[in-house]
Amino acid sequence: MANLTLVQAINLALIQEMEKDDRVILLGEDVGNNGGVFRVTEGLQKRFGANRVVDTPLAESGIIGTSIGLAMAGLRPVPEIQFEGFLGPAYDQLCSHAARMRTRTRGAFTVPMTVRVPVGGGIHAPELHSDSPEAFYTHQPGLKVVMPSGPYDAKGLLISALRDPDPVIFFEPKRIYRAIREEVPEDEYTIPIGKARVVCEGTDLTVVSWGASVIQCMQAIEACGRSVELIDLRTIYPMDMETVEASVSKTGRCVIVHEAPRTCGVGSEVATQIMEKCFLHLEAPVQRVTGFDTIMPYYKLELEYLPDAARIQRGIEDCLAY
Amino acid sequence: MANLTLVQAINLALIQEMEKDDRVILLGEDVGNNGGVFRVTEGLQKRFGANRVVDTPLAESGIIGTSIGLAMAGLRPVPEIQFEGFLGPAYDQLCSHAARMRTRTRGAFTVPMTVRVPVGGGIHAPELHSDSPEAFYTHQPGLKVVMPSGPYDAKGLLISALRDPDPVIFFEPKRIYRAIREEVPEDEYTIPIGKARVVCEGTDLTVVSWGASVIQCMQAIEACGRSVELIDLRTIYPMDMETVEASVSKTGRCVIVHEAPRTCGVGSEVATQIMEKCFLHLEAPVQRVTGFDTIMPYYKLELEYLPDAARIQRGIEDCLAY
Amino acid sequence: MPITNALTTTIERVSILDEHGNFDEKLGKGLIPDADLLKLYETMVTCRMMDEVAFKLQRSGRMGTYPQNMGQEANSLGAAYALNNDDWLVTCYRENCGLMWRGVPIDSILLHWMGDERGNAMPRPHHATPIAVPIGTQMLHATGLAWAAKYRGEKRISCTFFGDGATSEGDFHEACNFAANLDIPVIFFCQNNFWAISVPGRIQCSAPTVAQRGIAYGMPCLQVDGNDLFAVVYGMRKAIEHARTTGKPYFIEGVTYRLGDHTTADDARRYRDQAEVDAWKARDPITRLRTYMTKKGIWSDAKDAALREAAEASCMATIERCEQVEPPVRGDVFNYTFADLPADLVTQRETGHTHSLGQDPSQLPSASNAR
Amino acid sequence: MPITNALTTTIERVSILDEHGNFDEKLGKGLIPDADLLKLYETMVTCRMMDEVAFKLQRSGRMGTYPQNMGQEANSLGAAYALNNDDWLVTCYRENCGLMWRGVPIDSILLHWMGDERGNAMPRPHHATPIAVPIGTQMLHATGLAWAAKYRGEKRISCTFFGDGATSEGDFHEACNFAANLDIPVIFFCQNNFWAISVPGRIQCSAPTVAQRGIAYGMPCLQVDGNDLFAVVYGMRKAIEHARTTGKPYFIEGVTYRLGDHTTADDARRYRDQAEVDAWKARDPITRLRTYMTKKGIWSDAKDAALREAAEASCMATIERCEQVEPPVRGDVFNYTFADLPADLVTQRETGHTHSLGQDPSQLPSASNAR
Numbered sequence A, B: 001m002a003n004l005t006l007v008q009a010i011n012l013a014l015i016q017e018m019e020k021d022d023r024v025i026l027l028g029e030d031v032g033n034n035g036g037v038f039r040v041t042e043g044l045q046k047r048f049g050a051n052r053v054v055d056t057p058l059a060e061s062g063i064i065g066t067s068i069g070l071a072m073a074g075l076r077p078v079p080e081i082q083f084e085g086f087l088g089p090a091y092d093q094l095c096s097h098a099a100r101m102r103t104r105t106r107g108a109f110t111v112p113m114t115v116r117v118p119v120g121g122g123i124h125a126p127e128l129h130s131d132s133p134e135a136f137y138t139h140q141p142g143l144k145v146v147m148p149s150g151p152y153d154a155k156g157l158l159i160s161a162l163r164d165p166d167p168v169i170f171f172e173p174k175r176i177y178r179a180i181r182e183e184v185p186e187d188e189y190t191i192p193i194g195k196a197r198v199v200c201e202g203t204d205l206t207v208v209s210w211g212a213s214v215i216q217c218m219q220a221i222e223a224c225g226r227s228v229e230l231i232d233l234r235t236i237y238p239m240d241m242e243t244v245e246a247s248v249s250k251t252g253r254c255v256i257v258h259e260a261p262r263t264c265g266v267g268s269e270v271a272t273q274i275m276e277k278c279f280l281h282l283e284a285p286v287q288r289v290t291g292f293d294t295i296m297p298y299y300k301l302e303l304e305y306l307p308d309a310a311r312i313q314r315g316i317e318d319c320l321a322y
Numbered sequence C, D: 001m002p003i004t005n006a007l008t009t010t011i012e013r014v015s016i017l018d019e020h021g022n023f024d025e026k027l028g029k030g031l032i033p034d035a036d037l038l039k040l041y042e043t044m045v046t047c048r049m050m051d052e053v054a055f056k057l058q059r060s061g062r063m064g065t066y067p068q069n070m071g072q073e074a075n076s077l078g079a080a081y082a083l084n085n086d087d088w089l090v091t092c093y094r095e096n097c098g099l100m101w102r103g104v105p106i107d108s109i110l111l112h113w114m115g116d117e118r119g120n121a122m123p124r125p126h127h128a129t130p131i132a133v134p135i136g137t138q139m140l141h142a143t144g145l146a147w148a149a150k151y152r153g154e155k156r157i158s159c160t161f162f163g164d165g166a167t168s169e170g171d172f173h174e175a176c177n178f179a180a181n182l183d184i185p186v187i188f189f190c191q192n193n194f195w196a197i198s199v200p201g202r203i204q205c206s207a208p209t210v211a212q213r214g215i216a217y218g219m220p221c222l223q224v225d226g227n228d229l230f231a232v233v234y235g236m237r238k239a240i241e242h243a244r245t246t247g248k249p250y251f252i253e254g255v256t257y258r259l260g261d262h263t264t265a266d267d268a269r270r271y272r273d274q275a276e277v278d279a280w281k282a283r284d285p286i287t288r289l290r291t292y293m294t295k296k297g298i299w300s301d302a303k304d305a306a307l308r309e310a311a312e313a314s315c316m317a318t319i320e321r322c323e324q325v326e327p328p329v330r331g332d333v334f335n336y337t338f339a340d341l342p343a344d345l346v347t348q349r350e351t352g353h354t355h356s357l358g359q360d361p362s363q364l365p366s367a368s369n370a371r
């Protein structure tokens, strides 16, 4: 067991699965010789060869489109999109093809691929390097969407994603790529896709979040000094509403936290399902503490945009006070 | 005043605005000589010349990307994307550029363009010709999203869109392109973007919908024989929650109807905002009658997918019975 | 030397059996044995017949929007003939003839246009991919499929088809570029039929040839008379040889014409002259072959009449089979979304509802029909 | 004739002042008057100095990620010099030198990389567009801008810059294709610096030249020595003449090299040899010009030292100006989302919150700071 960063945990998961299964191949911009701009794939090309860790042309639709072909032929491609802002050019191949292939061919062709994508703000990066587009891919049927909040989960979830028979968008919160370390077993383990984690138990209010925001939520909960239950969704689709429902039925109050803009964000789905499932338990309207309905600002203002512990705390307190 | 179809109403709006403002130019696949595959731009190339109604190469990103340039230079391009399923390749230019240009240049450059897109199911078309992607563009800050439900509104909303200083995605429900006729004044009139319409008043329950579904909602309301208020959002972003709030505060119950998949659909945003704004008035959880969280099926099964009057009625009745 | 030559390149055009019946013995001799030629001709005639039957069916409401292949049969047929049966054939929607040669049941193709996903459940051994609706997107899959073969050390290559319009899409460019730079054996076959619905070819590519698009990637490129089965086969053999021996891609432009409307939803008279259509009718790939075979003494009017009759009967039988296919069940809206359906989707399937108060599975509206 | 020639095409390469100091009088004479040359040289030196200063600033935490232009200055500079000032200059992020020549305040560029949108508020008269971060996307805007000029009957053209990596994106293809087929006067200028971060040029384009990408569209294409200001100006004049007289596009490849890291976030030693870098250092466009001007007797070491000193001072002054710019206010997160803010956004701005119970505008957390 080693004390690893998120980057190292993902690197380890990739190594272990690549050793077990030669259908797994990595491709993307700078993933080979350079080991990725975040060094997530560092050392992998040396270890597995330039056939299995492939530097591609600078073309995201090409990366996803050829990955679809690779997957249709039975391989398990793991394309990397360098930043979430560059998923845009790949959107069509993801939503018009990857998501639909099993349905439209009645299972004759499938697309078992894991798209790795660094996500989110807070690293002082240029524009389009700090967005949180998970809602787009959650709304698209046929895709699974995963976002770990720490190294341990990242390894277990990634292994599940790599083995999943369907396309998974695996978002890696870049803000915590190196900011936290956790004990990560060397041994193989999986965390099932579609299961949330109760980070800490509480009785007064439930906070639901995912990705890097989970850290801010923990700070806010600590600061507000009340008994708050924190749920890390881990998988955004399929969503583990069972865990959320159990919690909110108990606490009667809920705050959802995410970096993406509020309107039609994943928070609205979680909130609506809570209303549907816990209507009679709700003691206050479910609250959303999220990014604003604006473009993610350049970095001088990014901390004004991202929900920080203070904003979350205020949301929790306003909800508790209702 | 003439009795016009939706296609004719849009055609008329385009003619009138093009006559008034030579900054308005149309571009897209087959919009010129052929008058569009739905004949919405019929006769316009003859009338205004091949410089103002331009058949482009078959490339949606190109259509939107060049429109952005045209708009940055001060024109008011009106690109047509032939079917909503082909917005995919244009997604990046729409979300990474059109939506962001004003913000990222602090207003030095703006993108006053109206993207016309036929939308929705029910016409026995091949795959990717029947989807409802409005939630994607609603989640993206910086875009306005409009969807009329009939010829009268279509003309007034389109004129507003064409004059709007910011990018508008103008979805045209193809199922009712020719299915209904309405009196449409020859005179110029506008319907403001961001204002919903109360289609019929009622006291027991509110139905919120938009686009072609409004017709199904009317049938369902008639069938259920109760006093139901129907709100046609008309504009999806910015959303007229004032009208919705006033209604649900009165009725205490709400059913939202749309064709798109449920998860992270626009319905979840409307439902959440209702919970936020009408919490103490709600007598039942807001209900969503929507497309399923699956790929829109090929046409043999499309009527199983689309929310029809029966499903809506059942939603209304279950909500009323709660 | 201040101005030097950085590149000189040429593109050739191949024509073997021309529209006037001239046959180039040097290139054409032995290219296609007579026995094969008869079978190939038979496939073309059947394909043409299917177009006619499907068209009529659509008009009488028994078929959805249908894109006829009329006039373009030689391209995909010549390709499928020259390829191995386990090379990937990654088509758009005007390659029925090649798919028929490959053995893909025509039922599949018809079912697809009848609005039934089961039409796309291409039997695996045919190495054919589902019909591509979003224009220009399938060539990337072809590149990925051939890449997988290369990765596994298989000799299999891909051949992908697309129209002149498709070459305007960014994905076309990315597919060619991936194949060229990552050394993936894909044959890019453009059926240049001069129209993309109502938009003329010069709006997609105003260069003298579409073939020269391949130069951008350093690929060998060739233009062939796409209404000449011999030229197509000749070009394909060159391309296959290149792809298999070098592991690299090749670009072919088949110059052809769609004699019918874009689809049954289109009326081509709105945007093109009958004179143009007539000129191309005179270059019909089927007529051309028939004249050649007749001159050669291996075909006759009587045989042709018999063939057409048999083809019509077989097409009608196919149609009837397709129409008798059990309708899909409501559960199929859900069943293939994922290998394992999330609980939420199971509920939606079982209840037939999306509203939460309607989601009590014990109140199944039609439990029997759900699967 | 069964095999005919469908196309023959060539691409030329222009070099006027080579790395050994050879100057081609025939092409080069009178191309750039001495007075201009001195100013151009001055701009290059200042640009280089800005790279050095910005790099140091980034290392000390006073600047965000910054892409140095080092080694590539001649390309955008030659273009900006040859263009009219009201032609659109649609750049990526290695065209600082051209933008400086155009008169765009370098403050704008620095502010952008300091994480401030105000850097992109390009003053309109410069006809320069904001820095493009998503690779390959801006060329479509260039096409649209030139199209608007054509529509209005203006003589204005566009010149757009992009890297070798950018030519792999679908949008690159679509931009060229729109311009070629709709007759839009755009000059597509590829700065081929042989690297896209760590990915070598052959993965983007394994063809002998990048210039030949233009052949796909039937555009005239030219390769120039991009480290030779004279060759760039020569090529640009040809391109501009073509674009203005025919209204059609032109493709230029400037062969160049980035001498620095990709950005300050990169360490190029991880993926490329020092020997390669050294070889290109010997071809530095600035050194080359300096030697030429010295030989010509219009420049001296003393003048050079003075220039460098002045440039450093001016760069430091610019930096200080940028650092003294008032920080943006929180309200600016909102204020430019739309011309008119929807009520909901006003509330978000006024309250600083997204949760509904926090949206009582009377409880402004910092009302004064909101605008």
Ligand SMILES: Cc1ncc(C[n+]2csc(CCOP(=O)(O)OP(=O)(O)O)c2C)c(N)n1
Pocket: B029, B058, B060, B082, B086, B089, C094, C133, C134, C135, C136, C162, C163, C164, C165, C166, C167, C191, C193, C195, C196, C197, C258, C262
């Ligand atoms: C991405 C996309 N955009 C638009 C369409 C609508 N559409 C269907 S076929 C077609 C024309 C295709 O032309 P071409 O590629 O030349 O093929 P052809 O029909 O001539 O065989 C168009 C525009 C589509 N199916 N997909």
Ligand SMILES: Cc1ncc(C[n+]2csc(CCOP(=O)(O)OP(=O)(O)O)c2C)c(N)n1
Pocket: A029, A058, A060, A082, A086, A089, D094, D133, D134, D135, D136, D162, D163, D164, D165, D166, D167, D191, D193, D195, D196, D197, D258, D262
């Ligand atoms: C669409 C997109 N994908 C990926 C990136 C990340 N990225 C930034 S610069 C770059 C390389 C660009 O190479 P090239 O076009 O050759 O320009 P150069 O940096 O060499 O000047 C990459 C991959 C991006 N900014 N945009």
Ligand SMILES: [Mg+2]
Pocket: C163, C164, C165, C191, C192, C193, C194, C195, C196, C197
């Ligand atoms: Mg065509």
Ligand SMILES: [Mg+2]
Pocket: D163, D164, D165, D191, D192, D193, D194, D195, D196, D197
């Ligand atoms: Mg480069």
